[in-house]
Amino acid sequence: MSTKAISRSTAAGRDEELIPRYSLGERANHWLGSLAYIYLLMTGLAFWSPYLYWMAAVVGGAPTARFWHPWLGLIFTVSLFWMLKQWHGDMRIDDNDRAWAKAMPDYIQNRDDELPPTGRFNFGQKLFFWGMLLSVILLLLSGVVLWYTETLPWSLRYVRYAAILIHASVALVTIGLFLVHVYMSTILEKGSFSAMVHGYVTRAWAWTFHRTWYYEVTSGSRPRPRQ
């Protein structure tokens, strides 16, 4: 692990030296969740609007989409709970996050040097994570009702009425979270996407965006993610 990092660093200088950020398991789970979510998004949007019904055709047709959507939902749920297991320590919200939350406008306006240094994940990432986790719980509960809608007796129809609204509203919230997440990690914050693919970031990246974490991993006060 370190031999790889060092050998790459000699050519590119110390700032460009790579340090491991996401373990193989973390990356695998992230992409499992992402693929499941993209399927859920496309089929869900197909059921949401006639103008987006074609999206179901892209992934194999609407009846097939109706069949797989709940199963992919289960996979997405499992992925998120696995993520919880992997990241619950790093996702804990602390006093530093409260300071960071106050400085959020600076983050949005790219004045990153005004922000308090952050650990492995910043407050925005934590909000995204906990938002998704809470959403997936609500989506799962309402989704089961929609999955087996026909088995609910007429006397429990209000459960269906609630489920249909909850499922759509919460899905919209996740779409908002998803859009921001994809935007930030692919085009806004250079280096984030490849970190989730290859597992490594440069020292400069870590120093710029997650300074506390950078000091921790480089000083050896926390173990590096296993690749």
Next chain:
Amino acid sequence: MSQASTEIIRISGHAGSVPGAGLNREFQVCKLVDTTTCIGCKACEVACLEWNGYTFSETTFDNTYQTMPETAWNYWNLIKFNEHERADGSMMLLMRKDQCMHCEDPGCLAACPADGAIVQYANGIVDFQEQHCIGCGYCITGCPFNIPKFSPEARKVFKCTLCNDRVSVGLEPACIKACPTGCLHFGTKPEMKELAETRAEQLRNVSGFADAGVYDPPGVSGTHVIYVLHDAKNPELYGGLPKDPHIPYSVRLWKGPLKWLGNFAMIGGLVGLAWHYMRYGPKNEEPIPPDDRRRV
């Protein structure tokens, strides 16, 4: 079920134009069920099964005349029995032929996401086109009358077609043909409405049913199956006929304001992110200053 030559005025989950939208037909069809002359013989049930090619389903026994609790995907027409004790202690057997009401404002169609799975014809018939059904069951949520039923084998939903295949070639629905007492009538909506009102008046003035009336609920803009009831003030007595049926509020909220809000938010979100990128640009990593004290 069947494709008919009738003009289509509404299509579920449909993004384009509708062939018969705005069409004004001479007649809207209507089935009149006079519950006061129904004897509960179930001839209409048998006729329905025969015409639509289903076999008789197993019955259940719950100490009443009710042969099964509700309609099924392969049993579209069911007499609902209720042994009703009146205020004076006398007993009445209330019997109502339960089937799709063919709502003028159908909740099933409003809730359905599949293009063309549910259509409404200009004559008022609401028909499921199973070849387009995706089996989501949203119509079950949208219907205020508990009518669409899911077939686990087909993974699709079925219900009464008002014999669209017969009506479109000028025949009466099968149930009408079978009724021995003449409590079922079929014709245009104005004709049936008039006949129903005449019968209700007779019940009020001659037969002593002061609350007799016609059930043609305005909450769904009227139905193409209407009832004459002895007690129109309490339709629930007739096997749970809802007093004020309407498309569930949650379905209306979901298909109305929530949809607009959601679409607006999604498009706004995309525009907002594009704007952010143009205004503030990417976040780039910065070189670590050489005097970084905690450099390791």
